[in-house]
Amino acid sequence: MDVTIAIDCMGGDHGPSVTLPAACEFLRSDPEARVVLVGLPEAFVGVHAEELRAFGDRVRIQHASEVVAMDEAPALAMRAKKDSSMRVAIDLVKNGEAHAVISAGNTGALMAISRFVLKTLPGIDRPAIVQVLPTTHGQTYMLDLGANVDCTADHLLQFGIMGAMLVEAVEHIERPEVGLLNIGTEEIKGNEVVKQAGELLRGSGLNFVGNVEGDDIYTGVCQVIVCDGFVGNVALKASEGLGLMLSTFIKEEFRRSWFTRLCALPALPILKRFRRRADHRRYNGAVLLGLRGVVVKSHGSADVFAFGQALLRSAGAVRNQLIERIERRMIDYINTHSPALDAGLPMTGEAQAANQVVRTA
Amino acid sequence: MDVTIAIDCMGGDHGPSVTLPAACEFLRSDPEARVVLVGLPEAFVGVHAEELRAFGDRVRIQHASEVVAMDEAPALAMRAKKDSSMRVAIDLVKNGEAHAVISAGNTGALMAISRFVLKTLPGIDRPAIVQVLPTTHGQTYMLDLGANVDCTADHLLQFGIMGAMLVEAVEHIERPEVGLLNIGTEEIKGNEVVKQAGELLRGSGLNFVGNVEGDDIYTGVCQVIVCDGFVGNVALKASEGLGLMLSTFIKEEFRRSWFTRLCALPALPILKRFRRRADHRRYNGAVLLGLRGVVVKSHGSADVFAFGQALLRSAGAVRNQLIERIERRMIDYINTHSPALDAGLPMTGEAQAANQVVRTA
Incomplete structure (x- = not known):
């Protein structure tokens, strides 16, 4: 095409x-x-x-x-x-x-x-930045990564819906698991916005798995991780920083002397494979969803x-056909989950109209 | 002793x-x-x-x-x-x-x-969790790492003061550099709380270097990094998660076949050195400051x-003598920076009394 x-x-x-x-x-x-x-x-x-x-x-x-x-x-x-x-x-x-x-x-x-x-x-209401990240088993989509620095619980719900629709459309996974980034897995954990977002997500009809913690980003515990743009941006950049530091450490150890350089020689192809696998450049390209x-x-x-x-x-x-699919599923979602919508999604005139007519892209 | x-x-x-x-x-x-x-x-x-x-x-x-x-x-x-x-x-x-x-x-x-x-x-007002983290050049103290999930700008200012006092006391560094964790280095970046905290820190008399981003945590750009406990907790755990994923990847690559295992043999002591250097267990033990x-x-x-x-x-x-030093410096700080104090630190009766009498521990 x-x-x-x-x-x-x-x-x-x-x-x-x-x-x-x-x-x-x-x-x-x-x-x-x-x-x-x-x-x-x-x-x-x-x-x-x-x-x-x-x-x-x-x-x-x-x-x-x-x-x-x-x-x-x-x-x-x-x-x-x-x-x-x-x-x-x-x-x-x-x-x-x-x-x-x-x-x-x-x-x-x-x-x-x-x-x-x-x-x-x-x-x-607000578009979000979403990026795919590698995990120990497969990959996960995380949003928002920096577009919105002051999110309400409603916004986080919308990110959850958009993320799930994206994974359904692009990865062809039915009802992907959605997690909410928090500082503990218990429902009582987190700040007020996150606690409210947890309630909205639980009632949303999404396949919501509850709170996930920072380390879960890379374990593949769910396919979609929802967070505020401030938190998401810091988490992503902290990971980049750590990756860079570790790669500096590993280079320094292998280049410490002629002897370590010699020892490293047979392992070079393996290290190269590892580097390719962990290379964050492969994941470049965030979608403004x-x-x-x-x-x-x-x-x-x-x-x-x-x-x-x-x-x-x-x-x-x-x-x-990312946009068309997300839009179609979004409208389906609005039609079938009006309770969650009433709780979470502010119904603009535009959205109401969209309930009736599927816009042709 | x-x-x-x-x-x-x-x-x-x-x-x-x-x-x-x-x-x-x-x-x-x-x-x-x-x-x-x-x-x-x-x-x-x-x-x-x-x-x-x-x-x-x-x-x-x-x-x-x-x-x-x-x-x-x-x-x-x-x-x-x-x-x-x-x-x-x-x-x-x-x-x-x-x-x-x-x-x-x-x-x-x-x-x-x-x-x-x-x-x-x-x-x-509120104690904070502080931990020392490794960086490419040296180490940095980051706070708060999860004690306070809804911080005001005043709280972030207090964390900055406490962090700086801690580094002065323990690392014997005069006027350590303090950075504010944000999603961009420009002053206009971030949510409202962080922008206000930036203003308070600029007027605090601390050696404030401005905003730092997530990747700066591991570059050693400053000795103290201040953030809300929610953000700090997620950043720290995301780093742990990434570290674990990368170590899984490297193990998998080296154990892929008998041939890769053989190639790895001469490199094992170097990999061990690297592992020891990057071992997050060495940094275990956060202080409730x-x-x-x-x-x-x-x-x-x-x-x-x-x-x-x-x-x-x-x-x-x-x-x-961590507590005694921090307390002494805190009181000095209160005495010499009363303008910042008026802006940032709520003056409790206890704190006012502490202005007069240095409590013996």
């Missing part, structure tokens, strides 16, 4: 020096993929731009006159930079010229502009390989 | 089967240490109790008739179990019969009972080695 991805080439710590070669790699590996590259005119000179020309009409270049800075206030970026590479790329999805948009830029701005341009799905369009956020520090993984993920989301 | 530690022998997942052999090990390694073992009478039969008798009057056994369960509500444990092993052990500190108390039991109950029995230091007494919480799942580390830590805290 043909898929067109709009790429914000200016985003991230490395900008076009990462996004352009990753786009080449992506086009080579996926013959049915097309890209629209959005960026300042000066981004499209040099060796990578040359290389991209070889893909003919599978590559389209769209100029933008502005760039959203990594530390810019999201509201300001949205209002003042209407011709930013990020905004132009998102507009392409809105206008049907691309199936998905990807950016390694300012997360807050990407969320704010996407929400403004694309709007949210029925029943969803709850929007009427596929928006993928790459890690700001992503290299060519990591950005490429996020590109593959965005194409996969399009081919899996 | 002679030091006496009261041990709640019943606490933790393993109870006396871990706490008793760890006490033996501790007494062997520290000839100036004494212990008071608190537990049900039936805990003190069998081989470990026999072994402990060899230490003569360095070991005292104190019976208790109840045990606080791991999932018991803290308030209930405090009110209803006045003869629990945990309560009796804490009372020993209050009565001057022990210098410190250690438990691997119910964290909430340990905090509630300690606070009720020992009271807090001047200027401190802000109380008028040394209270150390061991991980519930601690084994003999890990519980022994926590015992060494509690003896170290006593010998470093």
